[in-house]
Amino acid sequence: MEAAEKEEISVKDEAVDKNIFRDCNRNRILQKQWLSKKSTYQVLLDSVTTVEDSTRFQIINEASKVPLLAEIYGIEGNIFRLKINEESPLKPRYEVPDVLTSKPSTVRLIPCSGDTGSLILADEKGDLKCHITANPFKVDLVSEEEVVMSINSLGQLYFEHLQILQKQRTAKENEEEASVDTSQENQEDLGLWEEKFGKFVDIKANGPLSIGLDFSFNLYGIPQHCRWNYEDEQDVKAVDAGFDEHDIPYDAVWLDIEHTEGKRYFTWDKKRFPNPKKMQELLRSKKRKLVVISDPHIKIDPDYSVYVKAKDQGFFVKNQEGEDFEGVRKWNGDSYYIDIINVGGSTDILFLWNDMNEPSVFRGPEQTMQKNVIHYGNWEHRELHNIYGFYHQMATAEGLIQRSKGKERPFVLTRSFFAGSQKYGAVWTGDNTAEWSYLKISIPMLLTLSITGISFCGADIGGFIGNPETELLVRWYQAGAYQPFFRGHATMNTKRREPWLFGEEHTRLIREAIRERYGLLPYWYSLFYHAHVASQPVMRPLWVEFPNELKTFDMEDEYMLGEHFLINYITEPKATTVDVWYDCKTFAYWEGGCTVKIPVALDTIPVFQRGGSVVPIKTTVGKSTGWMTESSYGLRVALSTKGSSVGELYLDDGHSFQYLHQQQFLHRKFSFCSSVLINSSADQRGHYSSKCVVEQILVLGLRKEPSSVITHLSDGKDQPVAFMYCAKTSTLSLKKLSLNIATDWEVHII
Structure with missing residues (x-):
């Protein structure tokens, strides 16, 4: 492409341009799910077998007649695992390794007497039972005679089996298999074998692979980090000194891609950062850290050692023709995609931050990688897309552990994640905006992450895009001080927002919030210990601690920090009152189980000890x-x-x-x-x-x-x-x- 024809893409465009993404009406998979008539699956009870660690049985769909194999495992801790796959698929489906630290300890499930047409499974204690209804197929989890969760109670199970395109079959095969699936012509009409979006074409060798299932539930880096990007070594030194001058603690400086030489990861810009080790030694002398960015795309440059080594060893993702897949990144132009750790010019206080690892591919379909590119093991990207960021973070963490010869824990922040990512580091919610509404939505987002196992999570303080008004910035620091991951972060196009740039009074308020967080570090660390050994979330919705209080199930404007603190944050400008339980700052005691209003000012952080x-x-x-x-x-x-x-x-x-x-x-x-x-x-x-x-x-x-x-x-x-x-x-x-x-x-x- 000629230089004059190159398309400019701004950060603002990246964050809010919705035209490059498909909505529900343009998503072929969703259209197929919506247009499909509810089809009934039933359990073949005469196929039930019990092996050492699971109970297995067949499920048949009335229309397709393709048998599915269901497996139910009992796992220690009152946990059931349900696994459904084709009994005899054309080829194996990808099963995610590496997520669990070890194989779960299973408990033997014992069949119990049930009604005709059903199967009941329970462990030896009988605390939790699994009721399986044969026709139509349904699974109920029952505790103390109450159904706590139902699977397929609405009949929404939809499992598309692997197929061979009819055009590729012989006439005899077509004749023999016509009864197996009569919907391929309709599928082709919908574009589910060859799907087009913009200039991209996605060819699916084995047809559509969507799976749908309904679930119904009854009601029954701990310290502070700061900004992208600092201009050069002098800027880093000045900001570091500014925190000391204003008596505000912090633990890590962050550098985005501008610290590199020509947007090449694992390098330093020699003009801006002529002596990176000396800069790191300054931070080390104050017992602080440095975090630099590492995205999964590697700039195509024959003079770039990381590119050359990865190219020679075949580490890049391939396209359908077997050539290295070439994507375009705004930051560094044409790039290949890889997972690699090979940091130069670093010390043991330098850690890494993984961004753009969904993976983000500008000018790709929906700004990501094409689904038919090939990964190691000949797996298509459609099978691995959701775990790409997981493996990027995993490789980064393992590289940092290797750097210390297995002695030191790594720190890795990631934007893309999967189940099990909590093993490798922190997660943040991505590019947000400096608006009150983004502060408000950050809490339910973080609570959702927390109860899925991702406890080390946070949102960019002050908003990544735009310039926050002073009151919003103060309130965001006050809220962030009680969130697990705490980082002030903004695009380099925004105004500088170090805490001392908004007047002494506001500096004091921000300082107090940060220092209160540091004072609670022993409590924070103990909470993370329990997250590590027992998967207890650090941030908790109120219903986790008060499950019998039904009104807590829809409360999103306050939460528990561990079991001892209730946090009620301010998300509206000019707030003067807030609903609370009891006060921690003034030591005033409030009766539990009720709602009261107390006055608040800009220096009030509603935090209440239980x-x-x-x-x-x-x-x-x-x-x-x-x-x-x-x-x-x-x-x-x-x-x-x-x-x-x-x-x-x-x-x-x-x-x-x-x-x-x-x-x-x-x-x-x-x-x-x-x-x-x-x-x-x-x-x-x-x-x-x-x-x-x-x-x-x-x-x-x-x-x-x-x-x-x-x-x-x-x-x-x-x-x-x-x-x-x-x-x-x-x-x-x-x-x-x-x-x-x-x-x-x-x-x-x-």
Whole structure:
């Protein structure tokens, strides 16, 4: 293409141009699903067999007569897995490997007596049962005699089997198989074998492959990161110094593609960044990190070493002709697509961010890769599209682990993800806009990600596109401070928005929000420990903690941070009141199970600690998390109506795998009952030395002033403690303590 003919594509176009995408009316798969008459599937009960880890049976469709094989697995933890495939497909369908860390532990399912025409499966405990109705095919999951989920209750199962195009069959085959599927002519009319969109043609060798199924449910990088892109080394140094000057902690600087030489990943622009290692050493001296971008497309350039190595070793995706698939990227022109980690000019504080890995292909069909390009193993892209970003992030994480010879944990942020991506790093919601509506929608988006297992998630603070008004930016920082992944990010076409550029008052408000987040890092880290070992979401919809309160199921303007904090964020300008439960900042106690209104101002972040909880905090905030490793702890004890509380702290070195391989971790339990606060071990397997002490304890909801407070240590020594009691707020404050976080002790309130 001549230079004068090249099409300009702006960031704004990329984010909002809907004409390059198909809507439902132009989607052939959806049209086929809609136009198809409801066809009945039934279970052949005489085909039921039970093997060691599953129960299997055939399902037949009345029209196609193609037998499907259904397999039901019982998995530890009251989990059922249903798998449906053709019994004898023309070729294997792609089954996703690598998602699970290990094969799930199965439990044997026992057939129980049921009605004629049905099959009931249960484990030995019988807590959860699987009811299978034969005709029409339906599966109900039943707990305590209540149906909690139904599969195919609306009869929407639609399974398109692999086929051979009739034109390719012999006359004899056509004659013999005419009864198998009489709808191919209609399929061809719909364009489902050869589908056109714009200038692109998608040829499907085995016909349409859509699968539909209905499900019905009854009601029954933790610190702060900042912006794309900084201009050069001096800009990075100036911004780093600005955070220190204004006493605002942060942990990572981000560099987008402009840091590279000619848009070639894993390189440095020698004019803008003449000494990247020295720049990284400056950040290291403040215990901070650097994150650079790595997209999956590699610029076609015979002088680019990454391109040459990948080309020589055949690592690029292929087109139908077996040649390297060539896509066009706005950033770096003609490109090939690959997964590779080979970072040059880096130190061990440099980490990676995977963008555009859906994959994004400008001037491709719907700005992505054509479905018939070929991947390793001769799989078409249509089979792998949803997991392309997963493997990009996986390869990046494994490359970073190899860089440290298996000693250090990686950090990788990704835009595209799949089930299991939580193993490899964080996810963000993509390019958003600096508008109040985008702040509002970010919370349900993050809650949805959280309950699907992606706990380390967040949205760009302030909006990626556009310039936020000052009030919106402050409110976004206040909301983001209580979200798992916290990054201020914006396109380079926006105005600079460092926190100190909006006047001292607004700088103070942003500083307070960020410092409050850093103070809660012990609580954050303990939440991520439970996400790691038990898949408990860090951000939780209210119904997770209050499943019997039906009104919580449609509440999207507030959420739980773990089980101890309720967060109610402001998403409207000029807000003066907000619905809440009880206050954490002023220590005012509000009865649960009701809605109240309290006044709010721009300096108000509606955050409420749950009665019955003990939350560990850091008493001082440093320049970054690295500066806070040895700083003292505080405990915020919020009493329940019964005068009791529980909480915990998980602690390890924060960067290596020694917690896993050598059991070097600390897991402590805090309990308050009968006016005694106890610190004890929650996991005897862990052994991690810490010099940190609990310096402060704040007890909320103590209705009576004590006469004395005494600490009791594990060596038997008792020590009286000075205290302050406020009758107005019913709070007891203990300061200047020196109770080692890693040892057993008690605090007696008399």
